Amino acid sequence: MTRFHLQARWLAAVIFGLGAVGRADVLPEDRTDLLYHRYEGGGLTVQGPSVLVRKKFGDSFSMSYQYYEDLISSASIDVLSQASAYKEKRTQNNLGFDYLHGSTLYSVGFINSNEPDYKSNTAFFNISQSMFGDLTTVSMGFTRGWDKVGEVDKGVFQRYVGSADHRNWSVGLSQVLTRNLLLGLNFEADESDGYLQNPYRGVRFVDPEVARGYAFGPAVSPNTRTGDAGSAQLKYYLPWHAALDGSYRLYSDTWGVLANTVKIGYTQALFTDWTFEANARYYWQKHANFYSDLFPFENSQNFMSRDRELAQFHSLTLGMGASWEFHPPWPHWVDKGTLNLNLDHMRIDYQDFHNNLVASPIPGDEPLYTLDANVMQFFISFWY
Amino acid sequence: MSNMHCWKIAPVLLLGGMLLGGMLLAGCSPIQPWVKPYEREHLADPIMSFDRNPFSASYLDHVFEVREGAHGATGSVGGGCGCN
16 A cells, blocks of 8 residues: 545635635636646655636626646655555546626536545535625635545555545635725534545554564544634735735634644735735644554554644744736737746644654654645736 | 534524625615725735635645645635645
8 A cells, every 4th residue: 555645635626716705796807827836845746737717708607627737756754654655646627617696606616536546526606795885795605525535556446445525614704994904704614424534544553562662553533523614814905015914713623633823924016017925824733632643552542543634733834925927918818917936835843743764762752753845836827 | 414513513504694694684784885995996906815816825725734634714715736
């Protein structure tokens, strides 16, 4: 077994085409984005192209299509601990429709994701409305996802190990507070049931009969999970053609994960056609109730996990971006374009996940694991 | 659907109902905009958008989601994946 997966994949689709802080009295802009993305860190590289096309038809309809590709090469700590390095490819296709009636925008869509051992289908519906002289926009959405989880060994599909269903409800509010200040509020509740664990990851437990002092066994996660997330964000216009923004999010779920996210950002327009951005994001998480880096013995609990996404950790991400706007002379139907480069550096400091690849005379006494990763996005956008 | 789950989504249903009621009442509301249309020049500036590039913002959101236990309520748009 060479791969590992996360059940959160369907979330890529949850908010495609939905904008809790957007306007409801206009259709989305006609635009095309061509993106190259690259993530590199912790022995894992994920890169690939993506394209998004949005086009209006008349005054009431808009349609969008997105193609997305991941080329994955992994030799992460999870893979090296229990399996071997691997490469694989994932593709995703999104199709969305928007219908504008008065000040109400209706959005529906469907998303399909495919890779050798994970199939995912997602459908969504969202409605948003502007009111009070367009100072307020409210939105509500529902998303339903169906996943099939399988196993691959040496590039050959073996079997499906389970399926998972997901439901997500969301409400949002965008409010103009003053001529310089915007507020956004979002709340989501989601529920998942079925096979919610990673088939390639096991748990570590103390085993005196093994030379290194520990062994790996199967992980067992609950087959239901419900979570709530609420966030608030503010954006303020500064008189020197700049903007300052900040946001806070609180998350909790029935697995015991509790997380806080704080983000601040600064945007500066310069020389009429340049825009620069800088931002910082801090995240802290309490571990799931059934998480442990090292269990005292085999089958010591009914639910057990060593997924580091469920561990206790904090992380800091620093990002910057630059955008250059241009007006191409040809073709005539293109109004403008932008060239964009975004760079982010993420560091995660785990507080109860140890690097078991470092030999230690005492199991569980290995150094704590840290992850440093760089994320790069280069994209060109056209409006027409 | 368990009782626990009903309680979990009750706030969403309540807030959704309130928002729906607000939508229905908006048509007969006497509330006047306190920021006039001609005072929204700054708000209309692209740098004031919560997501100037939703395609890109959603990709980064997903990079976080697959590495963290929390997700949702980011208010961003678009798709993307930084899986595994």
